[in-house]
Amino acid sequence: MGGDAAGPIPTEQHDFSLWEKRVDALMVIASSKGHFTVDGLRRVLEDMSPQSFETMTYYERWIASVNQNLIESGVYTTAELAARMSDVAARGATYGEASHE
Amino acid sequence: MPHDHHDHLSPSGHPYRPDDDHPLTYWQQMEIAIREILIEKGVTTAAEINAQIDAMDARSPANGAAVVARAWTEPAFRDDLLRDASAASASMGFDIGPMKLIAVENTADVHNVIVCTLCSCYPRNLLGLPPDWYKSRAYRSRTVKEPRKVLAEFGVDLPDHVTVRVHDSTADMRYIVVPARPDGTDGWSADQLAALVTRDSMIGTGLPKDPGAIAQTPR
Amino acid sequence: MSDRRYMRVATHMPPGHVRTPAYLRGKVGWVERTLGPFPNPEELAYGVTAAKLRLMRVRFTMAEVWGPDAEHPDDTIDAEIYAHWLSPTDAPHAT
Numbered sequence: 001m002g003g004d005a006a007g008p009i010p011t012e013q014h015d016f017s018l019w020e021k022r023v024d025a026l027m028v029i030a031s032s033k034g035h036f037t038v039d040g041l042r043r044v045l046e047d048m049s050p051q052s053f054e055t056m057t058y059y060e061r062w063i064a065s066v067n068q069n070l071i072e073s074g075v076y077t078t079a080e081l082a083a084r085m086s087d088v089a090a091r092g093a094t095y096g097e098a099s100h101e
Numbered sequence: 102m103p104h105d106h107h108d109h110l111s112p113s114g115h116p117y118r119p120d121d122d123h124p125l126t127y128w129q130q131m132e133i134a135i136r137e138i139l140i141e142k143g144v145t146t147a148a149e150i151n152a153q154i155d156a157m158d159a160r161s162p163a164n165g166a167a168v169v170a171r172a173w174t175e176p177a178f179r180d181d182l183l184r185d186a187s188a189a190s191a192s193m194g195f196d197i198g199p200m201k202l203i204a205v206e207n208t209a210d211v212h213n214v215i216v217c218t219l220c221s222c223y224p225r226n227l228l229g230l231p232p233d234w235y236k237s238r239a240y241r242s243r244t245v246k247e248p249r250k251v252l253a254e255f256g257v258d259l260p261d262h263v264t265v266r267v268h269d270s271t272a273d274m275r276y277i278v279v280p281a282r283p284d285g286t287d288g289w290s291a292d293q294l295a296a297l298v299t300r301d302s303m304i305g306t307g308l309p310k311d312p313g314a315i316a317q318t319p320r
Numbered sequence: 321m322s323d324r325r326y327m328r329v330a331t332h333m334p335p336g337h338v339r340t341p342a343y344l345r346g347k348v349g350w351v352e353r354t355l356g357p358f359p360n361p362e363e364l365a366y367g368v369t370a371a372k373l374r375l376m377r378v379r380f381t382m383a384e385v386w387g388p389d390a391e392h393p394d395d396t397i398d399a400e401i402y403a404h405w406l407s408p409t410d411a412p413h414a415t
Contacts, residue, residue: 002218006239025153039365043337084134272400
């Protein structure tokens with residue numbers, strides 16, 4: 001990326017939402033406890049297709065990377081994640097509704 | 102899991118962003134699922150996650166500004182900061198965690214600017230989370246090739262005799278710029294000086310505020 | 321300056337997680353300072369035991385990195401590069 005031609009630096013700024021802060025916190029906590037390294041986080045981010053930069057937000061890419069690292073390090077399985085994500089989706093249509101049981 | 106996250110205020114008493122009523126996205130679904138699994142497996146707790154968020158919220162450029170202002174007022178501290186910025190910052194009581202920090206100093210002849218072309222490395226323990234532009238493809242691509250044009254977009258126009266030093270945080274170190282102390286601030290206290298130190302001046306894309314523009318210029 | 325320790329960055333292009341920016345590969349700079357040793361990120365990224373390596377802060381001129389396209393030839397770029405990517409070399413020709 002360094003040196004590539006690109007347009008003006010964007011100036012919009014958004015406040016971080018709760019779910020983004022939670023992604024950040026999960027990354028810091030899980031890596032500080034030795035479940036993966038910052039380099040593991042970066043590796044998965046870098047391996048994503050260039051298209052991901054257009055279609056996913058910063059913290060969307062982060063949670064995808066955190067997830068892949070946690071599965072690789074054996075903290076939980078894909079099956080456990082899949083079942084829980086379905087449970088979460090069944091709780092409601094909004095983040096607020098899905099965040100509580 | 103506990104319903105603490107259902108509260109409208111964070112443990113620090115600040116309101117959460119009202120994002121709860123937006124349609125649930127796939128990635129939010131994943132975040133909730135991972136968080137619950139990690140709590141159930143004892144990897145973390147809801148309290149630990151909230152504490153981490155609060156610690157993050159508490160970090161702001163004011164921390165870095167205090168470090169810079171002290172370097173401006175205490176030559177011995179400035180030397181310590183340039184030698185080992187992690188230790189010097191920690192000595193002021195800032196929680197810098199495992200961050201390995203290098204401070205680079207602007208002078209009459211040198212202007213430093215920080216970028217991370219590979220990802221978005223940033224001295225978050227001292228400045229808080231990076232601004233969106235710092236993470237943008239445009240900033241990361243262009244700063245190593247045309248820093249003067251980038252700086253001009255931020256309103257910083259440098260004369261030819263000033264050397265621009267770009268620092269690409271490619272690996273283990275994080276960087277903070279110690280901007281040059283503005284003229285006209287003789288006798289100012291460190292607290293007064295800290296009010297001049299902006300976030301961008303510590304990334305290198307800005308300069309400290311004009312002391313004349315600060316109301317109640319102290320004497 | 322004769323006391324500068326010049327280094328050339330390897331031109332390898334392996335896949336995977338590498339912290340050596342592509343735009344610096346093959347370029348010559350001088351050691352600004354030496355850091356570490358730190359565990360090799362190319363191994364850390366895959367969760368395997370990582371060997372510790374010296375990390376060099378290498379300073380490149382814009383003229384060296386971008387050639388005639390350089391915005392201002394005497395401006396510089398500093399980057400941290402792991403020792404296994406570097407080999408000692410002579411000063412680059414004046415541009």
